Amino acid sequence: xxxxxxxxxxxxxxxxxxxxxxxxxxxxxxxxxxxxxxxxxxxxxxxxxxxxxxxxxxxxxxxxxxxxxxxxxxxxxxxxxxxxxxxxxxxxxxxxxxxxxxxxxxxxxxxxxxxxxxxxxxxxxxxxxxxxxxxxxxxxxxxxxxxxxxxxxxxxxxxxxxxxxxxxxxxxxxxxxxxxxxxxxxxxxxxxxxxxxxxxxxxxxxxxxxxxxxxxxxxxxxxxxxxxxxxxxxxxxxxxxxxxxxxxxxxxxxxxxxxxxxxxxxxxxxxxxx
Numbered sequence: 499x500x501x502x503x504x505x506x507x508x509x510x511x512x513x514x515x516x517x518x519x520x521x522x523x524x525x526x527x528x529x530x531x532x533x534x535x536x537x538x539x540x541x542x543x544x545x546x547x548x549x550x551x552x553x554x555x556x557x558x559x560x561x562x563x564x565x566x567x568x569x570x571x572x573x574x575x576x577x578x579x580x581x582x583x584x585x586x587x588x589x590x591x592x593x594x595x596x597x598x599x600x601x602x603x604x605x606x607x608x609x610x611x612x613x614x615x616x617x618x619x620x621x622x623x624x625x626x627x628x629x630x631x632x633x634x635x636x637x638x639x640x641x642x643x644x645x646x647x648x649x650x651x652x653x654x655x656x657x658x659x660x661x662x663x664x665x666x667x668x669x670x671x672x673x674x675x676x677x678x679x680x681x682x683x684x685x686x687x688x689x690x691x692x693x694x695x696x697x698x699x700x701x702x703x704x705x706x707x708x709x710x711x712x713x714x715x716x717x718x719x720x721x722x723x724x725x726x727x728x729x730x731x732x733x734x735x736x737x738x739x740x741x742x743x744x745x746x747x748x749x750x751x752x753x754x755x756x757x758x759x760x761x762x763x764x765x766x767x768x769x770x771x772x
Contacts, residue, residue: 534587535563541583542573545651547672549574562588571595575652575670598686599666599764600654600675602646605697605713606639607659624680634660636710638700640683646675666764689764692746694730696737698758703735715758721750730759 538559546554550572552561561567562584570584571593578595585592617626617633623645631637642660654668655675664675666689676684683699696715700707704716717735724730729743730750737759739750751759 532560532563535559537587538562538584541576541580541587543575543580543670545575545670545672545674547575547651547674549671549673562590569593574598575672577670597689598671599669599689600664600671600673600684601666601687601695601762601764602640602662602664602679602684603695603697603699604640604661604681604683605758606634606636606711607661609659610713611636611639611660611711624678627680636700636707636714638681638698638702639711640681645678645680646684649674649678687741687762687764692748692761692763693741693744694739694746694748694750694759695762696739696759698736701734701736707735713756713758716756718755720753720755721759724749724753 535556536559539555542555542559544555546556548554550558552558552572558567558572562570568590570588570590571578571581573580573584574595576595577597578592581595582592584590611634613633614635615630615633617629619625619629621643623632623641623643626632626641626643632639632641634641640661642657642662644655644657644662646662647655647657651672651674652668652670654665654670656663656665662684664684671686673686676686681699687693687695698711698713698715700711700714702710704718707714707716715736717732717737719732721730721737722732726747726749727743727745729740729745731738731740739759746761748761751757751761
């Protein structure tokens with residue numbers, strides 16, 4: 499027999515044996531598949547944001563399948579539609595997901611807030627804030643380097659005139675930008691009605707705030723005294739709004755001398771692209 503034919507037979511035999519070994523190993527070592535979890539996973543949007551409280555979409559799907567949670571309304575990006583789909587698969591009750599969108603509570607644009615230093619370094623808000631709170635005079639305001647943009651899976655954020663702005667029509671309330679902002683300037687607001695929002699996080703006294711930003715909250719208390727529903731309070735030299743109490747009457751916005759309080763309707767786009 500020709501040496502070439504013998505070599506071919508040997509190589510073919512080795513391949514056949516190796517193939518059979520892999521086939522047997524795949525059967526013996528196969529990991530059981532949770533079909534229910536897979537079906538639930540297909541319903542989820544895949545943002546892996548962790549807003550549900552689990553380790554991404556896979557974790558939430560597994561928890562629902564195993565009965566570790568019975569709440570079908572934990573997926574904010576998916577909303578009520580996803581909750582209904584999960585309910586059909588699991589037999590659990592469908593829940594209503596309150597529609598929310600993220601908003602940046604800052605008006606420290608280039609025209610309202612000057613810079614105090616020229617920053618040269620990694621183009622990151624979390625890095626820049628370590629140098630005297632960032633390049634802007636207001637150490638509480640948006641740095642505008644876009645850490646929030648980098649984590650947003652829905653392309654809903656832009657930098658406009660030095661400040662991050664979020665399009666609520668594209669936002670899915672996953673909360674990833676909330677976690678990414680080192681200044682804690684981003685919050686989730688309900689979209690079903692107008693709410694008063696304080697677009698400032700400056701905690702300095704009024705005189706200092708005026709030097710730092712034209713639209714910074716000076717803690718004058720006029721908004722708190724005007725609100726008939728107890729929704730506005732002033733703590734730490736800055737105003738706060740309790741969205742559960744706020745009725746959207748707009749009286750606090752009328753008396754604010756620096757116009758840092760405004761009525762927000764997240765049913766409309768909040769930013770304009772540069």
